[in-house]
Amino acid sequence: MILDARILDLSRLLPGPYCSRILADFGAEVVKIERPGGGDWLRRMPPLTDGEGVLFQILNRGKKSLTLNLKSDAGRAIFLRLVETSDALLEGFRPGVMERLGLGYETLAQVNPRLVYCSLSGYGQKGPYQQRAGHDLNYIGLAGLLDLTGAREGPPIIPGAPVADLTGALWAAVGILLALLARERTGRGQRVDGSFLGAALSCLPAALAQRAGRQPVERGGGSLTGGLICYHVYETQDGEYMTLAALEPEFWAAFCRAAGREDLIEQQFAPTLPGEPAYEELRAIFHTRTRQEWMEALKGTDACCEPMYTLAEALASAPVQALGMLSGADLLPPVQLSAQPARPAHPAPALGQHTAVLLAELGYDELEVERLEGQGVV
Template sequence: MTAPERRGAPAAAKTHALQGLRVLDLTRLLPGATCTMLLGDLGADVLKIEQPGVGDYNRSFEPIARQESGSFLLLNRNKRSMTLNLKSPAGRDVFLRLVREADVVVEGFRPGVMDRLGLDYDTLREANPALVVCAISGFGQTGPLREASGHDLNYMALAGALQLFGTPETGPIVPGLSIADVGGGSLMAVYGILAALLARQRTGEGQYIDVSMFDGLVTWLAYHGADTLFAGVEPRGGERAFIGSAPCYNVYRCGDGRHLSLGIIEAHFWERLCDLVEQPAWKANQWPQGAAAAVQFRELSALFATQPLAHWVERLLAADIPAAPVNGIAEAFDHPQSRARDLLYACEHPVEGRIPQLGFPVKFSGTPAEHRMPPPLLGQHTHDVLSSLGYGAEAIATLERDGAV
């Protein structure tokens, strides 16, 4: 599988949606990197500020391409990189110079770290009253867990979301996606930043945005939370209609060992399936409960096991019944729909050569996202940035000698 070259932006497009926005990225790992990459794709000038000699921890995560981590390469395009030691007084001074010219600072430290660095919000606001500061953390800046350590799985568990995965037999299972990191962190941060920038247009003032991955997850629970809040029912994986108990909304193993997702909700689709497989008796009971649901699941399982996946996909899609194969990631990337939507493309990297990239998820008619630069090498733009701040060659050499950059 090869990634196609990036298609050019429409000829009429002259600007990017966030062109001219200056973002200082102090984050490491997935939540912040995804947030700032999305901003960069829309035209923001994202300066990734990394620890000298170490950089973003994600640079060392497997798999490694030639020198860089594959996940780092997929999360850091359209960014520049400079190294800066924020614990150094000289490094702190450099950062405050950058803040005076910036629009947004995004940080992902534990609550209290920026205060200890002497870079608390009051200090940053004094340097630039129009600055928007977005802090992404696990549990937020307040509350009894504000300084607690955690990762995606822990936030999922505490927010009541993890129990929605799995079955009564398995209990909760580890989801295959970083739902808290991206859904509760990255996307909420992008939303918050853009809202704060819109408010700044009216007030001229920046503000502080406290993004908690835990909080973000809780807002995802509106559908299943209704079971608890209005019916007094605790939803768990395999026990409620849309989390594994409904035969009409489930996953089935086909005759070749591949799996099929059946996503029927509306009655007319259910009746269409019953007609297709010549089971009119099923029509009267689309949503069986308890033992009846187990019987219907076994009957559907036996049916789908009679033929390979391709057979069922062809028949069900031809009948306009909501169904899809359970694809592997390579299949998903290579799918005609993915290619039609430019969800995979390739770019050139100065060390790694030709590398794949995942496309921007939102399409704009007038200000489309664009690939402008590959993921940066560690500190690749440090000298350029310092020069733009007025540091001469001798001053830059002093900063390097003192370990400030």
């Protein structure tokens, strides 16, 4: 495996565990630090299999679980010893929580100057919103992303995936890897500050380009948000949908020829406004065939026109099957390295499954571990 590093993961729910799972899939030893007696809330979130949440199992594969009460002196002492032999730390608390526990970056950097310390929060470590609670919907709303999602004249539509959460997790993983790479040159770790609000903003380069060019930035009106007839979703005769994304002239021309409507080639960038002749014409054209008939008609045509699938249809489809990502109810990473392919080391751990082993590595014997358990430290 490519990542020979130990990561202490204090995060929970979705974003932080998604970040550390990426690292675990490529070989990192991820030690998930959990509260004694409860652990990550996702362990109890339905749907459940074998008494544990399926989403928890998906997000925490390949990791180790150590229960530790960081509010106790003994728990913090154990944690500091773990920091001495770790390469990176990931935490998802509100700014200031780690400092109040005596585990802030400045403190841990003195314990281990090579430590990469990643904080992943809603609004970053500074600013007027740093202490506000939030979730994905709040972040994409504040970033302006939600305002752009939906049809013209229609209400904003919540995306089918938590965009800010997952993008924030990806950026945190990139930040950790970059800091580890920089450490190879400098010999020192550093602070990595990631925010979900910033992650949501990072998804808007096209909208920012429109704004810089003094073009209107409006819901359903952008070139990549359904504002042009060549880049839109169309209903078919049977109530299903096709996705047309023929931005390049050659793809648009190929579609028009396959549809028997070469007269529309010059109308590629017509707007999707009600009453716009080219738009209404294209809607009518798609209604002349079922989704399957359109798939057959476009077979062998390079036109960037594909069916819209349900999740079940997508997972059973030939292109998804060919990726080799399916692994039971889970997915392998979408990026594979030819020499070091990602393979989860083992399923998600039971709560505290590796506590005794990890404490033994620090020199604690069985009697000491039992004493710590009795005190609620582990």
